[in-house]
Amino acid sequence: MPQSDSPRIVWFRHDLRLADNPALAAAARDGRPVIPLFILDDGGEGGWAAGGASRWWLHHSLAALDKDLQGLGARLVLRRGPAEAVLLQVAAESGADAVFWNRRYEPAITARDSDIKQVLRSEGLVAESFNAGLLFEPWTIRTGSGGPFKVFTPFWRACLSAPPPPPPEPAPSRLIAPTRPVDGEALGDWRLTPSRPNWAAGFSDHWRPGEAGARERLEAFLKAALRRYRDQRDVPARPGTSRLSPHLHFGEIGPRQVWAAVQALGPDIPGADAYLRELGWREFSHHLLFHFPTLPEANFKPDFNPFPWRDDPEALTAWRRGLTGYPIVDAGMRELWATGWMHNRVRMITASFLVKHLLIPWRLGEDWFWDTLVDADLAQNAASWQWVAGSGADAAPYFRIFNPVLQGEKFDPDGAYVRRWAPELARLPDAYVHKPWACPPHVLRACGVSLGTTYPRPIVDHAAARERALAAYAALKGGPAEP
């Protein structure tokens, strides 16, 4: 029989918060001592260990979580290694009789976690998992015929008519520390933040990782932007979106909390449905990845497998660095590099440009975003790239090709976004800020722009690239034998 004062381990993963955390709440029940544990286990993530920007975020989020735990009388224990071995080790060291965690849904991780649960139980430990990460877990939403949804709209409709997510529980008011302290590693020794060079130097101007920062961001969004969300969310120069994505990815706030906070504003709030629908896309991505585990690596539609992608390292480099010669694309890629984040509208434009204008495989774009986004999320990154490429479920048709000039003129009409992130173009008149190559030479000179020197000429011509992409798509669809 376990001692009634045996500690319980809370294995923190992508649920780095105290409120709305069922695993933590369950562990703390009955006044039991709690050992909050985080394990750095790059090998257990199916080849998708956290990228650079994510590691920066993780560092700060873990620091914030530790601080918050200290406020309740506990400390976060940091360990490194294969999760199963670490959990058994910490349990043995501490005399813990239970391990609680909140579920993740990535294929490699669900497989690992279910093995771990079996092993822990066979060792006589209590092992329980909970939902903290989704409004609707993937196996709870099914089509009429019992299969997974492949189209967003019916998926979301099914979610909205399913039993609503339970209201979030508050954080425990205090935690009991174990009588025997458990050793951990020092966060600084993990070297999660970059040093040479410190490309994340500017990140902290834009972000406050941790539960308090997440809550702050949500409150600010609900107060200042939700009601105009429908109009403003597509304008990248404006703070019209919630910017909660990294907080949600690391579980510093849960979708149930966001959901409940929106509902609490009352019925018929303008923007509320449109915003919750975006949470729905997040759910849909996790649903897809859960049911189609190869989503991050393989075309969802196998028809795309023979697509004639090009190998063009120079173009890929220009795209990554924001030197394509298309201002809205370059501004986006530089916002990403400078802040670890890119506005959603611009993600679509830049991704479309890589896949359609440059004919570079979506997998390479996925890799870059994985490494550079602070909100990099396996499900959403994979589902979104496949959506843009046209190879995904419920995807944009391949022949929908964004015109980067028109997109710029439509969503950044005064060029404020371009001027901010591509300052060498800042002085151009509105009429040319999205197409400097069309600007009369004397105007360029007066604005300090020298094409090919201070700012690149377009690396591809839009009209020609569009024709090339359509031809590639046609070849895929019909093959050369088609009449």
Next chain:
DNA sequence: TGAAATGTTGGGGCG
């Protein structure tokens, strides 16, 4: 969660 090409309509200039 497009854009471009093509088709249609109707006002107005003009012979």
Next chain:
DNA sequence: ACGCCCCAACATTTC
């Protein structure tokens, strides 16, 4: 006065 043409403006189709 009338028909013809041009071409925005808008709608539809195609990619």
